[in-house]
Amino acid sequence: MISVKNVLMLLAVAFTAYLAARGLWWTTSDVPQPLIVVAALALYLVTTWLCVFWEPTSGYVLSAGATDESAIPAPVAETESQTPIDGIRGPRSLPPLAQVLALACAAIVPSAIALAVGPGNRTEPFATWYLGGIGALMTIVMVRRRPWTAWSGIALLTVASMAWMGPLGALSLGLVGSVVWVACAQLLVLSMDRAARDTSRLTRLQRAASAWQTSQVVRQRERRVQVQKALAVAGPVLTRTVAHAGHLTDADRLEARLAEGRLRDEMRGPRLLDDDVRAELERARRRGANVTVLDEGGLDGVDEETLSVIRAQLAETLRSASSDRLYIRTSPDARIAVTVVGRSMSVGGPSDEDAVDLWREIPHPGR
Template identity: 40%
Template sequence: MMNHFRPMILGLAAMFSAYHILLGVYSLNLPASPAPIIVAMAVYAAASVASLWPTSPIRMPLGLAFFNVAVAGALPLIVGSQLDGASSSNGYATWYVAAVGTLLTITATRKRPLLAWIGTGFLIAHTVVWAGAGALGSMGVIGSAVWVAAAALLSRALAKAARDAQQFARAEREAARWQAAQEAHLFERQVRLTHTNRLALAMLQRIVRRGGVLDESQRQECRYLEAAIRDEIRGRRLLNDAVRDEVMTARRRGAIVTLLDEGAMDDLGGAELERVLNTLAEAISRTTADKIIVRTAADGSDTAVTVVGLRSPQPGTGSLSEDDTGDEVDLWLEIPRALAQTKQH
């Protein structure tokens, strides 16, 4: 918004600066010599143009701020040397007071308040020495100091408002991200609960009808059901209907299946995710391993899912020693994130 109004603000400041020069031109007949006054007006005009340049940054460069302080010190000395400070007929010939006040107000507005106050202090000191303390009000020095003070306070308030606005914007973005994450978690929980209810409802109703008395086959079905519910919690995005069917088939033949989704596939979706899961289902259907461990790969890896199938060695079937009871690797499969050839060992 400040950038939108900046041309108008610069235009008004330029009009004020030009007005002071016009007052100096109008009163050229009052100084002892007009030449120093013209030099003072030229220096002031150069400082004003540099300070109001449209493409300059909001914070005034330090070199330009020091130049403005030097101009604020030079103008009273140059113009005052051609006037009588004790005279009451100087009139508009003291145009430099308002000019210095305007230049230092611009300096304070552009976030150089300390240097603006240094220039104001010199103007006050010169006026007191040159014309007496009583001239501070009649020559407009107090008014110039008030403008500098107002500009410094306004600049500080605007800077604080800008910082607060940035903090509020960051807080709003964080709140929006948090709300989106919470909604996503809530939706996922609802989906998981709905699917779990569909899996367990029939068995729970059967348990209620039989009063909790189940035969061994029904107890085994409850174990399968418990494992399937655990898959929904720990497996998350490793599951689709094909994977669920193949995992249940493997468990019914006696295999131990573990699914671990650690979040590395959260960015996959659509056809890519279905490709990975269908490849996983096919791998589970082909293996005869006693233990199947499926887990997502580490973040940043080109692999989406790693599948390991282990088979317990049968006694007397070629072990390295009679005491060797380690599992044998029956399947090692890496399913890539991108569409590429699957690595299988």
């Protein structure tokens, strides 16, 4: 598959192969030790292509660097692997063995080439290719998020090249370009990481804004549904109240009280209600009972099939209840779904306080 990553890797391979090929172009001069030159070229190519293609089996280094402002950016932190944020991934860190090979190549190849070509050929193009070659290798190491290794390799290259060619010779023949390549690579990686951090932060903000907007839409929809239910329940009572200028009969007052109770039930315990439960609640209120329904979250996460079983048991309990006051509440207990308590006025007892004449705990089915 053609991608930016694959194209860059192919360009790196082609460029380093071109630099190495220059080392074999000694048509104008004799080379005292050609086998050493070939061995150095082979070491360079193997190490360079290993740094290009070798990736750890697990873990990506964060392009975003970290989740907060105080974290160390990924290009500077010498961590083996990190987890990507929001799917943003950058180049993987170079394995330690590849770092060791890269440093060994930076230390061995310049001296090996200088010794192999002889004192008279050390400034020839086929003998100075390693200035650009090692610079390209350290640029790859920098992109693979090993800055200390890359700058150590440049330091080794600087010492070796100046020792064999002199400071002016090394600087004029390509050492400056290698240093500039590595510096530009580090600046580019830092810029990419900063852009990735900003992108990750904006992504999180966008997700938070979308979640907030969605929650507002859901709340508006719920409020609209509740208003429609309130109008359906209280609308007829209010219409009669207005039509009779507030002069209501006993039957109208009863209907108003029932409408108020239905509204309270729908707002406080909608998950407890179905047609049978609503009918039993209205029957209890018509006989004069004071009914309180309250869902405090004990049924959150319960599926509809289980709710149907719980509601059926609740309706059966209300059907046989005769208490003056009924309290129906969901239970925080893991085994109990709903608790129904009935209280009635004591008659002829030692006190006039309400006595508990109904206590029913409806368990969660299957628990």
